[in-house]
Amino acid sequence: MIGLEDITYSYRTGEYKALDHISLTFRRGEWVSIIGHNGSGKSTLVKILMGILDDYEGSITVDGELLDEENRITMRKKFAIVFQNPDNQFVGATVEDDVAFGLENNGVPRDEMVRRTEEALKAVNMLEFRDHEPSRLSGGQKQRVAIASALAMAPDVLILDEATSMIDPEGRREVLDILRTIHRRGKTTLIFITHDLSEIEDSDHAVIMKDGQIISEGTVEEIYKDTDALLASRLVLPFHMKISKRLLDGSFLSYDELVERL
Ligand SMILES: Nc1ncnc2c1ncn2[C@@H]1O[C@H](COP(=O)(O)OP(=O)(O)OP(=O)(O)O)[C@@H](O)[C@H]1O
Ligand SMILES: [Mg+2]
Numbered sequence: 134m135i136g137l138e139d140i141t142y143s144y145r146t147g148e149y150k151a152l153d154h155i156s157l158t159f160r161r162g163e164w165v166s167i168i169g170h171n172g173s174g175k176s177t178l179v180k181i182l183m184g185i186l187d188d189y190e191g192s193i194t195v196d197g198e199l200l201d202e203e204n205r206i207t208m209r210k211k212f213a214i215v216f217q218n219p220d221n222q223f224v225g226a227t228v229e230d231d232v233a234f235g236l237e238n239n240g241v242p243r244d245e246m247v248r249r250t251e252e253a254l255k256a257v258n259m260l261e262f263r264d265h266e267p268s269r270l271s272g273g274q275k276q277r278v279a280i281a282s283a284l285a286m287a288p289d290v291l292i293l294d295e296a297t298s299m300i301d302p303e304g305r306r307e308v309l310d311i312l313r314t315i316h317r318r319g320k321t322t323l324i325f326i327t328h329d330l331s332e333i334e335d336s337d338h339a340v341i342m343k344d345g346q347i348i349s350e351g352t353v354e355e356i357y358k359d360t361d362a363l364l365a366s367r368l369v370l371p372f373h374m375k376i377s378k379r380l381l382d383g384s385f386l387s388y389d390e391l392v393e394r395l
Contacts, residue, residue: 169342213283219275273304
């Protein structure tokens with residue numbers, strides 16, 4: 134669905150490349166995780182995909198169409214994003230208003246707006262909170278509402294840029310559960326950015342970035358076996374991966390694989 138071809142980008146103030154010859158493919162309905170240490174270029178990649186940064190080298194195709202000056206605005210509508218800070222993304226006084234906001238802005242007729250708002254809140258298990266004030270929700274609940282607001286726009290691609298990094302473990306589990314449900318429906322391409330390796334296990338494809346480059350990509354199993362890239366990435370390894378490396382054959386295993394082997 135999306136093809137990045139040899140993308141290079143430098144910020145005006147930066148002496149080095151924030152993205153350095155990145156080529157990447159996202160298939161429709163696929164869950165792709167992008168992992169990397171601080172400053173590895175993950176958010177820059179997202180900004181380029183969303184059309185926020187446009188002076189890059191290389192080319193991007195979305196649904197077979199080359200992204201350019203003319204179609205940038207229409208293409209952007211295919212994407213929705215959930216950010217890191219659960220407190221910075223609310224505009225509505227109630228959960229329901231918040232989810233409806235984007236639809237109203239786009240001139241969606243009232244009946245349809247009500248239906249889509251309900252559907253989106255149902256999808257993230259937050260319908261019963263429709264009259265609540267967003268600021269009084271837990272971190273996980275806030276991110277679920279943010280996901281509902283994104284889903285209500287019926288995007289082809291849902292991007293989560295470290296959307297789990299500021300919430301507690303319970304909240305993270307809630308968000309990942311919702312992503313699994315969205316993924317099972319198969320309609321939405323998920324781009325999930327994290328620096329927590331234990332959160333990639335459900336993705337179809339994972340990419341490790343370092344200093345603006347892709348240093349490894351493949352299935353989660355392939356990523357876990359790429360010990361050189363994992364060590365080079367300077368990511369914190371989850372406990373079960375450290376255990377599997379120390380106790381078993383020196384390779385990293387997924388949680389389930391480790392349980393089985395033990
Ligand atoms: N607005 C900006 N101006 C100049 N340099 C920037 C800007 N935004 C990011 N950079 C630089 O570009 C590089 C990539 O940053 P980016 O935000 O894409 O990394 P990231 O992988 O998202 O990191 P994090 O995990 O901290 O969110 C970094 O070296 C960063 O300092
Ligand atoms: Mg970032």
